[in-house]
Amino acid sequence: MQTDATIITAKELTKTFGDFTAVDAISFEVGKGEIFGFLGANGAGKTTAMRMLCGLILPTSGKATVAGFDVFRQSESIKQNIGYMSQKFSLYEDLTVKENMRLFGGIYGMSTKAIREKTTLILDELNLQKEQNTLVRSLPLGWKQKLAFSVAIFHNPPIVFLDEPTGGVDPVTRREFWEMIYRSAHNGTTIFVTTHYMDEAEYCNRVCIMVDGKIEALDTPSALRQQFSTDSMEGVFLQLARKATRSGD
């Protein structure tokens, strides 16, 4: 789905916390409709990098634009154009499936009619019609994650940021989850996803591997495999990650 138009650019983007450099001058570009994977061990700086792009953290230095807006000065405009799914579960457990959708639709300023239509659409897609008035708390984890993704793209944002969306989910559900990601990428949504599952890296159009806050490799999965002469992303990752001096967070 990769097109020429770039939708995210980062140039020498850096974030330091005190004398700790979490993200060290990373530069990359993401094309419109691309599935862009951010790989790295725990503490490599993936989440920090993503949060800077979402306007959740102010970068220390460098430059970055998301959907054409500057992360330093226009974070409010960025927020209008993105969906975000955090590492922790991002829905309200004590609200029902429908209420969660209505809430996030409302927060993103959708009309009541649009919210209603989209709700029906998603309930159909997820096969959750029967559970629409169930509290999210009582859904199985796999469903929750799929629902959280649907809610993150509820307002049809041009870009969606997913921070380790499949943590703790079984392989079958992960597979289904990625099918959903593919579907929305097919519809033109740009997907920016962090993960530490190597099989998921294979699903991405391009992968960026972070080690100790720096980008060590950035290419399509097949090109990376060739470059490191190994037959899996796992092999690529292990070769790079061995250099890491930082341990998990």
Added chain:
Amino acid sequence: MLQQFLAFVKKEMLHILRDTRTLFILFGMPIAQITLFGFALSNEVKNSGVAILDPARDDDSRALIDRIDASKYFDVVSYLHTPQEIDRAFKSGKVKMALIFPQRFSNDLHHTNKATVQMIADASDPNVATTITQYASVIINDYQKELSPAQIPYRIKSEVRMLYNPQLKSAFNFVPGVMAMVLLLVCTMMTSISIVREKENGTMEVLLASPLPPILVIIAKAVPYLLLSMVNVATILLLSVYVLELPIAGSLALLVGESILFTITALSLGLLISTITNSQQIAMMISLVGMFLPTLMLSGFMFPIENMPIPLQVMSNIVPAKWFYLIVKDVMIKGLGISAIWKETLILVGMTLFLLTIALKKFKIRLS
């Protein structure tokens, strides 16, 4: 903007309504506290046991004893025969006060115009002892006045009137205190917990990544608790007027207005607490230990501030509940208007603005 806001307020309402246990506590607490303070924890001392040593047994002593017994404050439980029995009567635990008449009580009274009644009170609880000797003195004085209406010239009659609370009802003190406590608990604790919960669950991150302005998140969180507090204020006032029979002397509108002001003070405190911690438990501890205890101790509602050591008196000034307590007492019981409480009101407004400014400054619109 409005739609975003309403969607968020609705969500907050649902959070509160779904949590039935907390809801039950929130609505049950004012009722329980008013009932407790109004009925169980009373400052009034009723039905104190009295022992009588009356060797005179004349008309006047009997008439006085009858009056003491008839009063709701006293029950004559034993008649003693010798002074040695007094000690035993107190040790039995049934007697709080002993009344000792002289041999020739009536005679002294009518011929020398001077008779003495000795009151011995059990001062192991000094407040009770003071209170009951006062009750007894009033009864004796009344009797004396009836005996000699304006007979003796140049006698200074002291007439005590208990202003604003003629029946010396303790509810007069408790209702304003309970109001301060409940509002503080609902607003400070619940608001801080509800904001910190979003941080703990990770939903705050999602909200911050959304176009919802953070200030709207804060206001939307405050609105349901403001409404809830007004329900609580209404409950407390209804209970105090209809159950405790404590009328609202002043303007109801003023009282409600001041309550809203104090609610906003409490909400700002809650907001401030939520900015300094990321854990619900800590938020609760700070609210309870840091806010609730000082309110209980230093607002003047449990212990009179005038009797405290100077450092504590100074400290009490920074407790918002102290000012609210003064305001409610003035409006509700004394029936005073804004001209009497503008200073306290201004202090509360100042505190609110101060707390709100720090809280909003500290409230992170970004992560870390």
